[in-house]
Amino acid sequence: MKKTIALLLSVLMLAALLVGCGSSGAGTTAAGTASGSASGSGAASGSAAAAKTLNFGLEAFSDGIINPMNQTNTAWNCMRYGVGECLFKFSDSMVPEPWLAESVSSNDDFTVWTITLRDGIKFSNGDALTATKVKESFDWTKTEGPNGTTSPQKYLPYEAEVVADDAARTVTITLPKADNNLPGKLAYPAMEIINVSATTDFDYYVIGTGPYMVQNAEPRVGYTMVKNPNYYEDVPYDTVNIVFLGLEAKASALQSGQVDLVENVSIPSNIALIQADPNLTYDSAPGVRTAFSWMNMSEGRPLSDKVLRQAILMAIDNETISASNTIGGMYKAGFSVLPSNLDFGYENLNNPYKYDLAAAKKLLTDNGYSYDGDKLMKDGQQVTLVYYSYDGRLLNEMTEAHQLYLEALGIKVDLKESTSGDCWDQMGAGNFDLCNNNWTTVGTGDPTEYMYNWYSKAGDAVNFSRYANPEYDKLYDEYTSNFDTAARKEIMQKMQQILVDDAVAIIDGYWSSSFAFNSKSVGEAHIHTADYYWLTNEIKPAA
Numbered sequence: 094m095k096k097t098i099a100l101l102l103s104v105l106m107l108a109a110l111l112v113g114c115g116s117s118g119a120g121t122t123a124a125g126t127a128s129g130s131a132s133g134s135g136a137a138s139g140s141a142a143a144a145k146t147l148n149f150g151l152e153a154f155s156d157g158i159i160n161p162m163n164q165t166n167t168a169w170n171c172m173r174y175g176v177g178e179c180l181f182k183f184s185d186s187m188v189p190e191p192w193l194a195e196s197v198s199s200n201d202d203f204t205v206w207t208i209t210l211r212d213g214i215k216f217s218n219g220d221a222l223t224a225t226k227v228k229e230s231f232d233w234t235k236t237e238g239p240n241g242t243t244s245p246q247k248y249l250p251y252e253a254e255v256v257a258d259d260a261a262r263t264v265t266i267t268l269p270k271a272d273n274n275l276p277g278k279l280a281y282p283a284m285e286i287i288n289v290s291a292t293t294d295f296d297y298y299v300i301g302t303g304p305y306m307v308q309n310a311e312p313r314v315g316y317t318m319v320k321n322p323n324y325y326e327d328v329p330y331d332t333v334n335i336v337f338l339g340l341e342a343k344a345s346a347l348q349s350g351q352v353d354l355v356e357n358v359s360i361p362s363n364i365a366l367i368q369a370d371p372n373l374t375y376d377s378a379p380g381v382r383t384a385f386s387w388m389n390m391s392e393g394r395p396l397s398d399k400v401l402r403q404a405i406l407m408a409i410d411n412e413t414i415s416a417s418n419t420i421g422g423m424y425k426a427g428f429s430v431l432p433s434n435l436d437f438g439y440e441n442l443n444n445p446y447k448y449d450l451a452a453a454k455k456l457l458t459d460n461g462y463s464y465d466g467d468k469l470m471k472d473g474q475q476v477t478l479v480y481y482s483y484d485g486r487l488l489n490e491m492t493e494a495h496q497l498y499l500e501a502l503g504i505k506v507d508l509k510e511s512t513s514g515d516c517w518d519q520m521g522a523g524n525f526d527l528c529n530n531n532w533t534t535v536g537t538g539d540p541t542e543y544m545y546n547w548y549s550k551a552g553d554a555v556n557f558s559r560y561a562n563p564e565y566d567k568l569y570d571e572y573t574s575n576f577d578t579a580a581r582k583e584i585m586q587k588m589q590q591i592l593v594d595d596a597v598a599i600i601d602g603y604w605s606s607s608f609a610f611n612s613k614s615v616g617e618a619h620i621h622t623a624d625y626y627w628l629t630n631e632i633k634p635a636a
Contacts (some may be wrong), residue, residue, distance in 0.1 A: 107471055111610045113562055144331045145634050147615070150352035151627065153337035156313050160295040161285050162237040162245065166239045167296075168282040174335060175305035175318060175628035176217075177285030180208060180227070180264075181276045183623040186436060187381060187538045188464040189276040193286055193302060195220060195262075203271040203576055208279075210262045215323040216288040217306035222255035224264045227289065231255050233289040248278040248537065273576040277538030282625050304328045304630040313337065316630070329633040347373065354610040354618055359486065361421020367609045377607040379425060379434040380621045384531040384601035386480075386487060386495065391523050395476055400460040402596035406446035407453035408502040414494045415602050423487055424602030430544075431534055432603040434622070438586030442593060453502060469503030477505040483513045486531045491601045495529075520557040528557070531604060533624075540585065541573060547592060558597055565591045 151173075152442045155164055159171040171177040182192035191197065195211045214222035232255070234245035240400055250590045254267040266275065278284070288300040293357050296312035305318040305328070318333040338346055343355040346368065358375075389398045396402055406428075415426040425433065428446070433439040457469065468475045478499065489510050496506045502541035511519075519525045522593035534543045545551050549561035565588060592598070608620045618634040 105454060112160060112603075128617045145329060146332045147330045147354065147632065147634070148334045148335065148336060148352040149628060150336045150343055150346050150355040151340040152340065152343075152357070152572060153313060153315075155347045157310070157316065157337060158296045158333075159299050159307075161239070161299070162234060162241045162243050163185055163296070164242045165283070167241075168243050169625060170287065171285055171287075171299055171301065172282040172303075172625045173627040174307075174509075175303045175333070175630075176299055176305050177282065177287060177306065179280050179282070179284050179602070180286065180463065181208075181280035182557065183277075183280055183621075183625070183630055185378065187535050187622060189274075189280045189538050192280070193227075197276055199271050199273075199275070199520040203273045204268050206266045206275050207267070208264045208266070209320065210264070211325070212262060214290065214302055216300050216302055216324055217321040217323060218291050218300050219289055219323055220291060220300075222286065222302060223259045224262060225259055226290075227264050227286055228255045228257040229289050230286045231284075233287075234284070243283045245283045247542075248284050249275075259505060271576070274537060274539045274541075282556075283539050290606075290618060300546055305330075305333055308332075324630070325635055326630055328630050333447040333628060335628070344609070347611065350611065352607060353614045355630065357607055358609050358618070361418060361423065362611075364607075372611060372613055373609060373613045374615075374618075376618060376620050377605045378622050379534055380604045380606045380624060381432060381435065381535050381622060382531050382604040382624075383427075383430055383432055383534050384424060384484075384486060384491060384529065384604060385430060386492070386522060386527045386529040386599040386601070387525075387557045389520075389523060389526050389528075389558060389595070390597075390599055394523075394526060395471075396526055399596060400456060400636070401462075401476070403446060404453040404456050404502065405499065406506075406596050406599065407448065407456065408450050409495060409498045409599060410448040411600065411602060412448070414491065417494070418486055419490050419494070423605055424491075426600075427603065428593060428600055430592055430598060430600065431540055431585075431589055433541075434536060434603070436582065437540065437589065438582060439589070441586055442590055446593075446596065448500060457502075457585075458544050464503060467503055468505075476503070477507060479507045479509065481509045481511055481516045481519055481525050482526040483511055483516050483530075485513065487602055488529045488531060488601075492529045495599060521554055523559065527599065529599075529601065531601075544569060544572075544585075544588060547597060560595070560597055562591060562595060565595075584617065 155166040158167040159176060161168040161171050163166055178193055180194040184190055193211060195209045197208045217439050231249060235251050238245040250269050252269040256265045269383045273621050292300045298307050304321055304324050307316055308319045309317040316335040320331050336352055343358050344367060346352045346480040347355050367375050372445045388402055390397045411426040414420055415424045427433045428444040429439055429442055431437050452549055463470045480492060496508055499506050516528050520528050534540055542566050547560050548557055549566050568584050568588045575581055606620045606624050608618045610618045614635055617633040619631060
């Protein structure tokens with residue numbers, strides 16, 4: 094492993110030198126510009142001893158492509174690698190705050206928004222961030238969005254009118270319909286502001302406003318990033334080597350000293366080793382992802398019976414599962430579909446299904462079920478559930494734990510550990526009883542899209558549970574049309590309580606994001622609630 098990581102770093106460094114010497118190729122123009130800019134700023138000058146370098150090991154999603162319009166992963170990559178920034182940024186409370194913007198205002202019905210840009214911001218190639226540049230970036234999403242799967246129109250409708258005023262530093266957006274969360278949608282990575290007229294290779298050499306820029310890209314290997322000489326704040330590292338590592342390799346590469354920092358170590362035994370090492374620091378934060386198992390309530394399926402769903406929730410001890418050595422605290426236990434760290438009234442919710450196996454069995458036998466020895470029976474047959482899961486974020490491990498608890502309740506579990514794609518297909522077709530997965534709940538700072546999953550009018554392709562509750566639908570419609578913050582919070586709390594009471598899902602818990610780093614080489618590295626912000630200028634070398 095040590096030799097492998099060293100080889101990857103050598104490849105990155107050698108490639109960077111070749112780019113600096115004027116190599117030719119598809120990415121030469123963009124890379125050469127980046128390299129030249131860095132050299133002009135003095136980032137590559139001075140003694141080698143004075144240069145500050147960070148080796149950052151991370152998982153490669155979508156081969157590390159950073160084209161925001163290619164797919165959602167690649168939009169996230171562009172921001173995670175320190176290249177792209179948006180007009181707004183999420184706080185750790187998932188509130189959108191000005192980033193490249195200075196301020197924002199709207200008319201009373203939230204159809205016209207005026208965004209004032211910060212003064213003095215430049216792209217990494219030295220071009221000024223003007224209102225026209227912002228409009229060009231938004232226009233680019235309209236032309237290139239249909240060629241990928243990022244679906245930028247979900248965040249800024251193609252029908253929106255965008256007017257740029259460079260003298261006033263304002264961008265005015267007129268929407269086709271009211272939206273009080275436009276700043277949150279413009280904070281999503283798909284809406285990164287990039288210099289589209291200067292970028293020649295959108296897959297690997299995007300020109301953005303972030304603290305770092307691409308000097309060299311090696312597909313499926315990593316990147317050599319250098320300091321953006323035009324950044325509006327201090328940038329602590331001269332060079333950052335991004336090394337793509339698999340899930341198993343992250344911890345070992347960190348422990349061996351081959352990398353200084355890694356993201357999201359998710360194997361509990363590796364986390365324990367890191368936490369036991371006095372030279373390593375593990376920083377985690379409650380994220381905005383909920384892992385949960387859909388319950389198929391289609392007519393004729395076992396879980397169409399609310400009593401059975403209620404008993405299942407009473408029979409599973411999520412607190413014990415989350416604290417187990419297998420899960421290792423990667424999930425914080427909870428009972429609502431929205432994470433407890435979000436400001437949607439979790440603390441006011443009531444959980445009527447706390448762990449009590451004896452009470453769960455009594456509930457069943459009081460309502461038409463019986464036991465034949467250890468088997469839970471209904472209409473002369475043992476209750477059997479088809480349970481799908483897939484590997485990733487400990488979903489299979491969670492599902493296997495659920496299986497043990499369900500079997501203790503007398504339920505036979507037909508466990509099918511498959512792929513994420515197959516799970517989606519089975520849910521869409523309705524060929525399941527339970528399916529475990531992990532969802533981002535407030536990707537734009539608001540749960541509207543996520544809570545649509547239980548809206549009866551959404552259709553089977555979205556409402557995989559086939560759940561229907563008129564009261565929930567009414568509240569959902571109110572939420573999407575009410576723009577008063579306090580009222581929306583109250584409505585969302587009521588919606589959550591309905592889903593809790595109706596026992597619509599087994600809640601695994603709330604996924605935590607993390608950084609782990611060598612505290613001898615890295616002084617500061619904080620993981621944010623929104624899993625978009627990895628390589629930032631907040632990561633600093635040890636003193």
